[in-house]
Amino acid sequence: MSMPTAGAQAVAPAAFHIMLKPRGAICNLDCAYCYFLSKEMLYPGSRFRMAADLLEEYTRQYIEAQRVPEVTFAWQGGEPTLMGLDFFRLAVDLQQKYRRPGMVVHNALQTNGTTLDDDWCRFLRERDFLVGISIDGPRDLHDAYRVDKGGHPTFDAVMAGLNLLKKYGVEFNVLTTVHAANAGHPLEVYRFLRDEVRTDFIQFIPIVERDNDTGFQEGERLTDRSVTGRQYGDFLIAIFDEWVRRDVGRVYVQIFDVSLAAWLGRPPGLCIFEETCGAALAMEHNGDLYSCDHFVEPRYKLGNLLELPLIDMVASEKQRQFGLAKRETLPRYCRECEVRFVCNGGCPKDRIIRTPDGEPGLNVLCEGYRAFFNHIDPATRFMASEWRAGRPPANIMAHLAQQEAEWQRHLAGVGRNDPCPCGSGLKFKRCHGKLQGKG
Numbered sequence: 001m002s003m004p005t006a007g008a009q010a011v012a013p014a015a016f017h018i019m020l021k022p023r024g025a026i027c028n029l030d031c032a033y034c035y036f037l038s039k040e041m042l043y044p045g046s047r048f049r050m051a052a053d054l055l056e057e058y059t060r061q062y063i064e065a066q067r068v069p070e071v072t073f074a075w076q077g078g079e080p081t082l083m084g085l086d087f088f089r090l091a092v093d094l095q096q097k098y099r100r101p102g103m104v105v106h107n108a109l110q111t112n113g114t115t116l117d118d119d120w121c122r123f124l125r126e127r128d129f130l131v132g133i134s135i136d137g138p139r140d141l142h143d144a145y146r147v148d149k150g151g152h153p154t155f156d157a158v159m160a161g162l163n164l165l166k167k168y169g170v171e172f173n174v175l176t177t178v179h180a181a182n183a184g185h186p187l188e189v190y191r192f193l194r195d196e197v198r199t200d201f202i203q204f205i206p207i208v209e210r211d212n213d214t215g216f217q218e219g220e221r222l223t224d225r226s227v228t229g230r231q232y233g234d235f236l237i238a239i240f241d242e243w244v245r246r247d248v249g250r251v252y253v254q255i256f257d258v259s260l261a262a263w264l265g266r267p268p269g270l271c272i273f274e275e276t277c278g279a280a281l282a283m284e285h286n287g288d289l290y291s292c293d294h295f296v297e298p299r300y301k302l303g304n305l306l307e308l309p310l311i312d313m314v315a316s317e318k319q320r321q322f323g324l325a326k327r328e329t330l331p332r333y334c335r336e337c338e339v340r341f342v343c344n345g346g347c348p349k350d351r352i353i354r355t356p357d358g359e360p361g362l363n364v365l366c367e368g369y370r371a372f373f374n375h376i377d378p379a380t381r382f383m384a385s386e387w388r389a390g391r392p393p394a395n396i397m398a399h400l401a402q403q404e405a406e407w408q409r410h411l412a413g414v415g416r417n418d419p420c421p422c423g424s425g426l427k428f429k430r431c432h433g434k435l436q437g438k439g
Helices: 037-042 052-065 085-098 118-126 155-167 186-197 229-246 254-263 310-314 317-328 366-375 377-388 393-412
Strands: 017-020 070-075 104-111 130-134 172-178 201-206 280-283 288-290 301-304 360-362
Touching (some): 052 070, 052 085, 052 310, 070 085, 085 104, 085 118, 118 155, 130 155, 155 172, 172 186, 172 229, 186 229, 229 254, 229 366, 288 310, 301 310, 366 377, 377 393
Parallel strands (some): 017 070, 104 130, 130 172, 172 201
Antiparallel strands (some): 280 288, 288 301
């Protein structure tokens, strides 16, 4: 007997991405800002463990639906390692069973790092998993919100897990949330990740947390833990200014890479900055498929894998409209913005305030995004020009160093009471002269 369909079917995408949550919202930590812990309420009485037969059906259908030579299985939660090693051993065996000849299968696992041990890290290395580990900065900044079920700090446990990843040579990157506690310490966070964690790739995620009782994306009030637009913009600008002068080509910061792609006229490659969305979905432990990881709530449920074919749900009219809404509901203020080409309004979950002329749908982080993208324009234009000329974008570092040296030579000949050459209208001693010791 054939499965029913998910309704009027649109053209199926050649590739799509699903965050698989085999343990659902279950986690051994109790991070204050976690948006997913409340999803446990959607499944009262559940064991929150993906069954082996469901895992096999998902693996088969996910691989069959991808019309590209490489496919990535993304494991999230909650805390996915709570499923145990045997589950993941079965998962990679099933991937090999169903992959097409010549197809390359990747695995990416996001973890809080506290459950990792030698057996886990040996497996992750042998099976070539890419591991994302969540660290919010140095001890005091990390432990501000990332605590265990008893409210105890987790920094030491996370660093122990990180050291095991390094010991076994597991490829890893870092996910750092930006919130009220660490937003005011951008260089402290960045230098810790670069110099102590020694990561090559950093993803910053702004915490925009609705203050309501449902855990859904509704209401306009935000929690005190949330980062403001200005804070997030200042955070990114401070890090960019250090990165662009010394770390280009050595440390990869996701939003900086996304920006360069946009300045090159390419798709940003990150769903929140794409013109439309809908190709990054989420699946719960029981096979329920949702439009997006940030919209795991009843009205965004597309169906269940045991009842509807995966590709029909992904290509359904409901999901198509979800993706198009990102563009179709963009307010005029955004459509006319000079940085729309890179921002595209940001993530729909954060578009909860009104524009200056009263139109709904403005991103709460707009002030920060706009300041950041305008700030990086000159340097990013230079890097894009170098790339087009077949030269490394890292040439920006020598270019800026030369500019700085020329500026310092210029300042050396300015008198204390002369107008400051920066054009501020102030006397030199009241402006850049202070930095030169001539104030």
